[in-house]
Amino acid sequence: MSLFDSLAHIVRENENLASYTRLNIGGNAEYFAEPTNQEELAGIVKVCHENKLPIRLIGSGSNLVVSDEGVNGVVLHLGAPAFGQIEVTDKGLIAGGGAKLTQFVSTAVREGFAGPEQMVGLPGTVGGALHSNVAAHGVDFGDWVRSAEVLTRTGEIEQRTAEAMSFSYGQSSLNELVILRATFEFEKESAAELTKAMQKLWITRRANQDELAQRSAYIFEDVGGELATDILQQAGVAGMSVGKVALAENDLNFLVAEPGADSSQVVELIAKVKQAVSDKTGIELQTAINLW
Ligand SMILES: Cc1cc2nc3c(=O)[nH]c(=O)nc-3n(C[C@H](O)[C@H](O)[C@H](O)COP(=O)(O)OP(=O)(O)OC[C@H]3O[C@@H](n4cnc5c(N)ncnc54)[C@H](O)[C@@H]3O)c2cc1C
Numbered sequence: 001m002s003l004f005d006s007l008a009h010i011v012r013e014n015e016n017l018a019s020y021t022r023l024n025i026g027g028n029a030e031y032f033a034e035p036t037n038q039e040e041l042a043g044i045v046k047v048c049h050e051n052k053l054p055i056r057l058i059g060s061g062s063n064l065v066v067s068d069e070g071v072n073g074v075v076l077h078l079g080a081p082a083f084g085q086i087e088v089t090d091k092g093l094i095a096g097g098g099a100k101l102t103q104f105v106s107t108a109v110r111e112g113f114a115g116p117e118q119m120v121g122l123p124g125t126v127g128g129a130l131h132s133n134v135a136a137h138g139v140d141f142g143d144w145v146r147s148a149e150v151l152t153r154t155g156e157i158e159q160r161t162a163e164a165m166s167f168s169y170g171q172s173s174l175n176e177l178v179i180l181r182a183t184f185e186f187e188k189e190s191a192a193e194l195t196k197a198m199q200k201l202w203i204t205r206r207a208n209q210d211e212l213a214q215r216s217a218y219i220f221e222d223v224g225g226e227l228a229t230d231i232l233q234q235a236g237v238a239g240m241s242v243g244k245v246a247l248a249e250n251d252l253n254f255l256v257a258e259p260g261a262d263s264s265q266v267v268e269l270i271a272k273v274k275q276a277v278s279d280k281t282g283i284e285l286q287t288a289i290n291l292w
Pocket residue numbers: 022056057058059060061062063064078097098122123124125126127128129131132133134135136176177178179180209212213216217218290
């Protein structure tokens with residue numbers, strides 16, 4: 001642990017990552033760091049940079065499959081309150097990268113900021129949502145961002161203006177190590193109307209995704225406007241499974257894991273489904289889920 005010296009109190013060795021992921025699958029991180037403030041975070045990143053130690057960031061682990069073999073180097077987790085603050089401004093919100101999407105959505109709705117109500121029920125953090133520009137009901141998370149503060153892999157803090165950022169389907173140009181916080185602006189609408197719209201969407205989402213409430217993951221990206229779910233349906237992959245991992249019944253673009261599932265089963269199922277789709281339709285699906 002001498003590598004981290006004065007930061008040793010926030011670094012643990014051989015931490016199992018399964019409980020930090022929605023699928024509850026995966027081996028250990030060689031080092032797991034939970035900084036309590038930005039200074040400690042930058043300190044860890046600098047040590048990794050100087051010692052050429054691999055470093056990754058985990059949000060709420062809802063879009064992640066960690067290998068059963070675990071990962072080398074450091075895994076950072078922004079679980080401390082310092083990274084999860086949400087501030088209300090005249091035009092919108094300023095949110096920390098570790099803030100929960102659920103809290104982001106409910107704060108926006110309460111304040112009469114329109115748009116985020118479409119994302120009700122999406123798991124994850126603001127940082128994770130920006131990293132992959134999550135989208136729901138035709139609305140992109142990146143649409144509302146006006147500026148962002150990031151931490152680079154060398155431990156420098158940098159600002160990004162709206163002009164310096166770009167968002168496209170499933171990705172953003174914000175690919176630095178850590179999205180620390182971002183400023184968002186929205187159109188104003190009646191909070192009561194937004195609350196009604198959010199409740200309606202929430203009921204529909206819960207009804208469709210009840211089986212996804214626990215150990216589930218969103219698998220493939222849509223293809224040129226065509227929903228991955230529809231492509232999977234056409235390819236006839238319903239019911240496919242490997243070991244304790246199966247495609248969800250209500251929405252084929254999700255997989256669900258039962259107790260005893262492991263990462264090799266997830267990887268094998270994804271490969272099997274991709275192959276079947278390619279054989280049947282000629283479409284090469286791209287994974288939305290991150291594989292570590
Ligand atoms: C049931 C269910 C429904 C879903 N529905 C949708 C949907 O409708 N639309 C959609 O687009 N997605 C959907 N998703 C995907 C998921 O909600 C998002 O991808 C989620 O926002 C990821 O956030 P996270 O914090 O869990 O990221 P993680 O899974 O922890 O990490 C994913 C990636 O983001 C990076 N990351 C996380 N935080 C930060 C940060 N602060 N700075 C820099 N990088 C960061 C990680 O390093 C990693 O590469 C769904 C997932 C599930 C399980």
